[in-house]
Amino acid sequence: MLIRRPADIRSSEITPEQTYVNRRAFIGQAAAGAAGLAMAPSALAAVERMAEAAAPPQQVKYADLKSEVGENVNSFEEITTYNNFYEFGTGKSDPSRNSGGFRPRPWTVAVEGHCAKPGNYQLEDFLAPQKLEDRVYRMRCVEAWSMVVPWRGFPLADLVKQAAPTGNAKFVEFTTLVRPAEMPGQKTRVLDWPYIEGLRLDEALNPLTLLVTGVYGTDLPNQNGAPLRLITPWKYGFKGIKSIVKIRFVDEMPKNTWWVTNPREYGFYANVNPEVDHPRWSQGRERRIGEFRRRETLMFNGYAEQVAHMYAGMDLTRWI
């Protein structure tokens, strides 16, 4: 996978003219429900980052994007109508159905804990210094389904460096908003609110780790974690905490919500690992949404090259 600064690649450079011309036909087919089929082989493969945010939006055809190994991206509909966000209900279509009343603006984000430059930011100020970019990542849910998603965001590492964590900062803890009036799922006790997630500092600094503000080149829909969420593509989806209001540098391993809920089944690391089954189902295979046959799950969700070194020497059957 290529990790490049966005300036390295202009979308006009990586989109061959032929593909670009054919796009209209493709978009027409996609509109007719043929998305994902009839995709012309394209030089887009192996390119993960597509365009800088500054590019005119019509130059990026998100439905044409591919993962670094040439997988088609899932449709906007698939990504926005089928996901988990227990704040809006426990069913897979609950988030899209129940998040209409959620107001992600105005929004504040607190950066605190063991860092030299803590702060309380309006979202606009929080994002102002960051350079947004599009990246296509696989998303593997702990429930054994998966998608390929064109996210828009910026490396968490950029924020971490700006916050200047002190030597005591060993982990980063994230907290989701609590607002039961707009998040109806929070009126129940299915999870211990607020939702908490965490990363080890080196995981937070890994170039793959993104703070995400958009999908398909547009702002995150409410159901996908508006206005700010985490994406760690080599970990199960529940690590991707949504609607973040607090980012805290801490010295102890954060007690993430699913681990608290069921420590036997969910760990802190939650690295995608086909060798270690969930106690109740196999993690060796997954259903890619839109595909009929299950496919084999890859170690670290196919990102081993970028992340495996962080876990060298760790017993991954113990540190689930």
Add this chain to the structure above:
Amino acid sequence: MRATRVVLGLKLILWLGALAPAGWMVAGFFLDWLGVNPIEKVTHVSGMTTLVLLLLTLAVTPARRLTGWNALIQLRRPLGLFAFFYAFVHFSVWMVLDLGFELRWVAEDISERPYITVGFTAFLLMIPLAVTSTKGWIRRLKKKWTRLHALVYVTAALGCIHFYWLVKSDVRLPLVLAGAYAVLMGSRVPHWVRRGRGALPRA
């Protein structure tokens, strides 16, 4: 007679209600309303329908004792057979569509995933009940038929466990169904006590 008419009406509702989920799934397949993971959707709908129909089957006898309308017993066989029909759909979708007939995976799931082990067992136990549901078998098996069909208590219990074990954290609905099972079984206890200890319960 009023009770007979009521039972006739209930039969009509039963057939319409029991066919509705199947109709919804077939229509949804063609009209594309099963969502982006249709295999999962069909699995869930068929499984849930099976469990609800099993509980309704178990509700017939308490309802009959409560109302004194013995004609209600006519609802029990169609309810049970519809439950088996949906269990068969559920099982087939899982084996054929979800696992693509990979028998290696089927065997692994059944042997290694407790919720599938109990679900599969529940399905197996329903087969002899469906087969022996005809008048001929009732006549041939006589008292043994009643004993054999007490297996439905086990099947429904396994069904409730199957559902409870597969959810991640939201156990509210599984608990509601398990609670209904407990109430329906509990309502039989006074009757069993009256019939004397040691005797096998009547369905």
